[in-house]
Amino acid sequence: xxxxxxxxxDGDARPRPLLRRGAPQAAAAAVCLVLGLGLISGAxxxxxxxxxxxxxxxxxxxxxxxSLWHTVPVDQLFPPTVQGRGAGPGGADRxxxxxAVAPDSGCKDAFDPLLRKALAPVGCERLLRAxxxxxxxxxxxxxxxxxxxxxxxxxxxxxxxxxRERLDRRSDLMPLPYAAKGTLAAGFGARQRASWTVSVLxxxxxxxxxxxxxxxxxxxxxxxxxxxxxxxxxxxxxxxxGLGNEAQGLADRVERDFRRNVRSASEQPS
Numbered sequence: 001x002x003x004x005x006x007x008x009x010d011g012d013a014r015p016r017p018l019l020r021r022g023a024p025q026a027a028a029a030a031v032c033l034v035l036g037l038g039l040i041s042g043a044x045x046x047x048x049x050x051x052x053x054x055x056x057x058x059x060x061x062x063x064x065x066x067s068l069w070h071t072v073p074v075d076q077l078f079p080p081t082v083q084g085r086g087a088g089p090g091g092a093d094r095x096x097x098x099x100a101v102a103p104d105s106g107c108k109d110a111f112d113p114l115l116r117k118a119l120a121p122v123g124c125e126r127l128l129r130a131x132x133x134x135x136x137x138x139x140x141x142x143x144x145x146x147x148x149x150x151x152x153x154x155x156x157x158x159x160x161x162x163x164r165e166r167l168d169r170r171s172d173l174m175p176l177p178y179a180a181k182g183t184l185a186a187g188f189g190a191r192q193r194a195s196w197t198v199s200v201l202x203x204x205x206x207x208x209x210x211x212x213x214x215x216x217x218x219x220x221x222x223x224x225x226x227x228x229x230x231x232x233x234x235x236x237x238x239x240x241x242g243l244g245n246e247a248q249g250l251a252d253r254v255e256r257d258f259r260r261n262v263r264s265a266s267e268q269p270s
Contacts, residue, residue, distance in 0.1 A: 059152075060266060061203070061204075061262065061266045062151075062152055062203065062204060062205065064262055064265040064266045065201075065203070065204030065205065065206060065258075065262045065265075066125070066147060066148075066204065066205040066206070067265070068147075068258070068261055068262065068265060069104065069125070069126040069128055069145070069147045070126070071265065072261050072265070074101055074128075074130075076257065076261055077128060077130075077145060077254070077257065077258065077261065078098055078101060078128070078130035078143065078254065079098070079257065080097070080098050081095065081096070081097055081098070082095070082096040082098075082132065082250060082253050082254070083095055083253075084096065084249045084250065084253060087245055087248075087249030087250075087252070087253070088242055088245050088249070089242040089245055094134060094135070094245070094246075094249055095134070095135045096132040096133065096134055096135075096141070096246075096250055097132060097133055097134075097135070098130050098131070098132050099131055099132060099133050099140075099180065099183045099184055099185060100130065100131045100178060100180030100183050100185060101129070101130045101131075102127075102128070102129040102130065102131075102178045102180070104126055104127070104128050105126070105127050106124055106126070106127065107119075107124035107127050107146070110127050110129075110176060111175065111176060112172070112173070112174065112176060112190070114172050114173055115172075115173045115174070115175065118161075118162075118167055118173060119146065119148075119158070119207065121150070121154065121157070121158060122148035122149065122150035122154050122155060122158050122205070122207070123148050123149030123150055124146065124147075124148060124149070125147040125148060125149050125205070126147045127144060127145070127146050127147070128144065128145045128147070129142055129143065129144045129145075129178045130142070130143055130178070131143075131177065131178045131179075131180060131183070131185045131188070132250060133184050133185070133215060134246065137184055137215055138214065138215055139212055139213070139214060139215055139241070139242075139243060139246050140177070140184055140185040140188045140212065140213055140214075140215045141210055141211065141212040141213075141246045141247055141250050142175070142176075142177040142178045142185070142188070142210065142211050142212075143208075143209070143210045143250055143251060143254045144175060144178075144207075144208070144209045144210070145206055145207075145208060145254070145258065146206065146207040146208075146209070147205060147206055148205040148206065148207065149205070150205050151205075152202065152203075155200065155201060155202050155204075155205055156202045158200050158207075159200040159201070159202050162198065162200050167198070168197065168198040168199075168225060168227070169225045169227065169228065171223050171225075173198070174193050174196045174211060174223060175196055175198065175209045175210075175211045176190060176193075176211070177189065177190075177192070177193060177211050177213065184215045185215070186217075187216075187217030188213055188215075188217070191219045191220070192213040192214065192217055192218065192219060192220060193211050193212075193213055193220060193223050194212055194213045194214065194220045194223050194224070194237070194238040194241075194243040195211070195212050195213075195223060195224055195225065195226050195229050195238045195239075195243040195244045195246070195247045196209065196210065196211040196212070196223070196225060196226060196247050197209060197210050197225065197226040197227070197247050197248050197251050199251065199255060201255075204258075204262060206258065208251055208254065208255045208258070209251065210226075210246075210247040210248070210250050210251035210254075211247060212238075212243045212244075212246040212247040212250075213243065214241070214243075220237070220238065222236050222237065222238070223238060224236045224238045224239055224244065225244075226244040226245075226247040226248040226251075227244075227248070228244070229243065229244025229245075230244045230245065230248060
């Protein structure tokens, strides 16, 4: 499962301007078409690094991705400020500010029992987490990067199981938040979880997840997975407040940054 922008858009998710159909432009387009056909195979090979197809990457890329937890600064994995153009309800822009970073750790006591059991086949190398709040300080969202010990077939098997059994939609498999003392998220516990998303990557030994809730610490009786909360007819409190957008939007952007870091690491000379 991956989230990325189509290649017809720029880094801010704005459509790139198309050429007009004048003669010079048409000729240039024909040349580009011929050249482009020769580059397709190379583009497909590395497409996942910029949010592409989600097909398996090379073994070296997979290995590079698995080592980022101890080679990349935390500010690159979890930027102090994250911009979410069009990430809010109705395409509204979002800005998230990081308010806490958890010490990197193993997975003991980091997940509820059922989710820990579901993730057990891929193991746990390291877990990194950060909690953000929105510009109005109304919501809090924890984002996690679980670095596993699995190989590519193991990650593919887990991704297939999550998709087949819809494990990412089960409320008894919600990730736990990181509630940091002395911050807006101090009261962000298990009963405050409102919406969540879990993305099992197949091109890297990583599971990306996010869980959101209200910053005032209110409990939630009907949490809803982000995918459902984003539906136009969703009527839960979490959906109406845009908490599905908070979880999904922030997870997407952290995943995009992760992919950029993998691309940078894989391009470095060995």
